[in-house]
Amino acid sequence: MSEEMDMEEGGTIKKFMFVNRKAPYGTIYALESLEVVLISAAFEQDVSLAFVDDGVYQLMKGINTDGIEMKSFAKTYRALEGYDIEKLYVDRESMEARGISEDDLIVDVQVVSAAEMADLMNEQDVVLSF
């Protein structure tokens, strides 16, 4: 798309995907990703989130961090809808390998196969990994 077009339309909307592959709380990746996602919402881009491998653990229900003196951010995933971020994809194989089902998750998600996830990743303009 030409620069003139960009100016006329006030910028191009690109497809951004945040890929989450780490368990929460053991490292800072999950929280950092969530914060960048919330900030990115201000730019009104086409944002989606993917949860793969240990990343699926981020969405577990029943998280209670009182005992480890860290702030819980589990409930913040529920705020994403209000930020117009509604595309949350969870990798089926990753859930199965961890004995987790959709009912164990704190938000509504789309469960996809690894092949479907590969297609989703492939169609992005930008993929950010955490």
Place this chain on the structure above:
Amino acid sequence: MATVNIAGKDIEVDEEGYLTNLADWNRDVAEYLAKEEKVDMTDAHWEVIDFLREYYDEYQIAPAIRVLTKAIGKKLGADKGNNKYLYELFPYGPAKQACKIGGLPKPTGCI
């Protein structure tokens, strides 16, 4: 770390005047912080503060302004869910100023 004395109690605030510990907040603290911000608290102000604190309790973040206006419009009506109404109450930015008075951290996604 700076402290301010409110009703005989020392309370920690950060360099921008936000409370360090959410648990330190109460109505007296809010009145003090509002005075610092030169905001005269009315029922309309409290309504927004209470809304923000409920939002924080539910989602563990302070909302970005766009999200705040939308959510307030949904809960309190379209006449309140707009920038004009909220900026009249909190002239230096509803999200920033109301969060500070409400004892919440600066909104995530506040740029």
Place this chain on the structure above:
Amino acid sequence: MLHIVNKSPTERNSVESCLAHAKKGSKVLLIEDAVYAATKGGAAEARVRSAMADVTIYALQPDLAARGMADRVIDGVNLVDYGGFVDLVAEQANCQSWL
């Protein structure tokens, strides 16, 4: 000997390597992301269950709760709090961390 592991079994091979090197009668404490190894339905469950024949497995309860996994602990895994963590370290002659 007390072995302490803090890495997820589905991200690193620390749990696997620790269990392969733990002598009969030793104790293994799972903390931080390693507590996922102590949960049912996970990829590491079978390995942890078979290891229980030779070693005693412990998991740090606050780390399980922080990950929403407190209700999914494999039977036979012993739960400890921070005080229990300290006791385990104090009562063993030596300890090794698997980072």
